[in-house]
Every structure is written in C-alpha cells, then in structure tokens.
Amino acid sequence: MLYWALLFLIVALIAGVFGFGGIASASAGIAxxxxxxxxxxFVIAIIARVVNGRAP
Structure with a gap:
C-alpha cells in the first residue's frame, strides 16, 4: 500500500510540473x-504483535 501511495505522489508531482492542476490534486489526495x-x-499490526506477546 505504501508503494501505491508513493506512486500516486509521483504522478501528482509530475502532473503539477506539467500544469495539470486537477489531476495533481486528485492524485495527491489519493496518495x-x-x-x-x-x-x-501499521499501528494495528504493532499493537496486535505486542498483545500477542511476541518479541519484536
């Protein structure tokens, strides 16, 4: 999921550079x-790991 967030961020940056404001804002929002x-x-996974008593 972090990969997709970074991908949409890159799309937003490229669209912003080329002047496509609508696409840039939509991609940034999705990111x-x-x-x-x-x-x-991530926080839920950390909490679940601590509750189960496993060592990090």
Missing part, C-alpha cells in the same frame, strides 16, 4: 488517503 490507511494498519 494522502493511502498513506493514512497504511499508517493505521
């Missing part, structure tokens, strides 16, 4: 949403 979902799932 932000995917990054937040990634962070939430």
């Amino acid at each position: 932000q949403i995917l990054f937040v979902i990634f962070l939430i799932l």
Whole structure:
C-alpha cells in the first residue's frame, strides 16, 4: 500500500510540473488517503504483535 501511495505522489508531482492542476490534486489526495490507511494498519499490526506477546 505504501508503494501505491508513493506512486500516486509521483504522478501528482509530475502532473503539477506539467500544469495539470486537477489531476495533481486528485492524485495527491489519493496518495494522502493511502498513506493514512497504511499508517493505521501499521499501528494495528504493532499493537496486535505486542498483545500477542511476541518479541519484536
């Protein structure tokens, strides 16, 4: 999922450079949403690992 967030960020940057504001803002929004979902799932995985008692 982090890969897709970075991919959309790159698309947004390239679209912004070429002046496609709508595409750039849409891609940046998607990248932000995917990054937040990634962070939430990462925190849940860390909490689940701590609750199960496994060593990191």
